[in-house]
Amino acid sequence: MDMIELDGTEGGGQLLRSALTLSLCTGSGFSMGNIRGRRRRPGLMRQHLTAVNAAARIGGAHVHGAQLGATTLRFEPGAVQGGDYHFATGSAGSATLVLQTLLPALWQAATPSTLRLEGGTHNPLAPSADFxxxxxxxxxxxxxxxxxxxxxxxxxxPAGGGVLDVQVTPCATLxxxxxxxxxxxxSVEAKVLMSGLSGSIGQRELQVLADRLGVDPHPRHVHSVRPALGPGNVAxxxxxxxxxxxxxxxxxxRGVSAEQVGARLADEVQxxxxxxxxxxxxxxxQLLLxxxxxxxxxxTTATISEHLASNARLIEKFLPVEFxxxxxGQGWQVQVSR
Incomplete structure (x- = not known):
C-alpha cells in the first residue's frame, strides 16, 4: 500500500483526525510523525486514541503506534463497514470530535450505521453537541x-459521562x-446549560447576552442538567x-465570572x-473536508485561520482537489475545485 507521509508538528489533533477520515474515505494509508508536536503535552491523548481505534474498527485498519503519548502513527485502512458501534473515550475527551472523524467514512458505507459515543459533549476546545x-x-x-x-x-x-446517539444513512454522492x-x-436565541452549579450563574450569563444581543433573558432559558455528573456550564x-x-x-x-463568560460570547457573536x-x-x-x-x-468567511489553511494542505495530499x-468584501471566499 502506498503511504502518505505527514508531519503533525504544526497542527493539533485536527490534522490527525482529518488524516484518519481521508484515509478511510480514499483507501490511502498514511504515516504521521511529530503528532501534536508543538503542544504542551505532545502525542496522542485519550480522545485522539479513541478516534484512532474507532477509525481502525469501522475501517478494518492495521495500525502501528496507537498508544497514549505516541508521537508517530502508521494507519493502513481496509474496507469501511456500516453497522452498530459503541465507542467511549473513558474520560471527558470530546465525543463530538470522534463523531466528526467517523462520519464521512460511514456515510460512504453501503449500509446504515448507528453510533453510541460516550465522553464530553460540551468541551471548551471542541464543537459542542448543540453546534x-x-x-x-x-x-x-x-x-x-x-x-x-x-x-x-x-x-x-472534567467528569465527562456524556452520551450521543447517532444514525447515519448511506450517501453515495455528495x-x-x-x-x-x-x-x-x-433570530438570535440563547440558552445556558448548568450541571451541579447554581442556576444564578447561568442567569447572570443570560442577562449579559440579553443586554448585548437582545436575546430573551427569561429563566426558562437556563437548563439544569440531570443527572449532574460533575460541575459544568456552557452558554x-x-x-x-x-x-x-x-x-x-x-x-x-474557574476564576472567570459569569459576566466575563457572557461578554466573551457576545463579542464573538457580534x-x-x-x-x-x-x-x-x-x-x-469543518466544511472543507x-x-x-x-x-x-x-x-465566504471572515478569516482564513491557521487551522483552515493547514487542513486544506493536508486534504490536498489525499484528494485531487485545489483550494x-x-x-x-471584508473577508474571503474559499473555493474548492478538482
Whole structure:
C-alpha cells in the first residue's frame, strides 16, 4: 500500500483526525510523525486514541503506534463497514470530535450505521453537541447527508459521562454547495446549560447576552442538567439567518465570572453579525473536508485561520482537489475545485 507521509508538528489533533477520515474515505494509508508536536503535552491523548481505534474498527485498519503519548502513527485502512458501534473515550475527551472523524467514512458505507459515543459533549476546545445538531449537520444535509442525532446525556469537563446517539444513512454522492450568502437575520436565541452549579450563574450569563444581543433573558432559558455528573456550564447562542445557521459557545471556568463568560460570547457573536462572511470560523474549518469529498463547493468567511489553511494542505495530499482563497468584501471566499 502506498503511504502518505505527514508531519503533525504544526497542527493539533485536527490534522490527525482529518488524516484518519481521508484515509478511510480514499483507501490511502498514511504515516504521521511529530503528532501534536508543538503542544504542551505532545502525542496522542485519550480522545485522539479513541478516534484512532474507532477509525481502525469501522475501517478494518492495521495500525502501528496507537498508544497514549505516541508521537508517530502508521494507519493502513481496509474496507469501511456500516453497522452498530459503541465507542467511549473513558474520560471527558470530546465525543463530538470522534463523531466528526467517523462520519464521512460511514456515510460512504453501503449500509446504515448507528453510533453510541460516550465522553464530553460540551468541551471548551471542541464543537459542542448543540453546534453539531444545529449548525454542522444542517450544513451537511444541504449536501445530501442524512444523520439522526440525539443527546442522551450531557457531559462536561472534567467528569465527562456524556452520551450521543447517532444514525447515519448511506450517501453515495455528495451535492456540491455554496455557502456564500446567509440571507436576512431571522433570530438570535440563547440558552445556558448548568450541571451541579447554581442556576444564578447561568442567569447572570443570560442577562449579559440579553443586554448585548437582545436575546430573551427569561429563566426558562437556563437548563439544569440531570443527572449532574460533575460541575459544568456552557452558554449557547444560535444565530439564524434565512439561508444559514451558526451556533456559538461560551464555557464557564474557574476564576472567570459569569459576566466575563457572557461578554466573551457576545463579542464573538457580534463579530460574526457585523461581518460579511456566511460561515463562521469554526464551521469553516469543518466544511472543507466534506466539500473536498464532493469535489466542489464554496463559502465566504471572515478569516482564513491557521487551522483552515493547514487542513486544506493536508486534504490536498489525499484528494485531487485545489483550494483557492479569494478576497471578498471584508473577508474571503474559499473555493474548492478538482
Amino acid at each position: 453539531i445538531a444545529d449548525a454542522y449537520l444542517p450544513a451537511l444535509a444541504r449536501m445530501g447527508v442524512q444523520v439522526g442525532f440525539a443527546i442522551e446525556q450531557h457531559g462536561f469537563h 451535492q456540491p454547495c455554496a455557502f456564500n450568502a446567509r440571507g436576512a437575520l431571522a 449557547l447562542v444560535q444565530v439564524r439567518h434565512d439561508a444559514h445557521v451558526e451556533v456559538f459557545s461560551g464555557h464557564g471556568e 463579530r460574526y453579525l457585523h461581518g460579511d462572511g456566511c460561515v463562521a470560523e469554526h464551521l469553516s474549518d 466534506p466539500m473536498a469529498l464532493a469535489g466542489a463547493g464554496s463559502f 483557492e482563497w479569494v478576497p471578498e
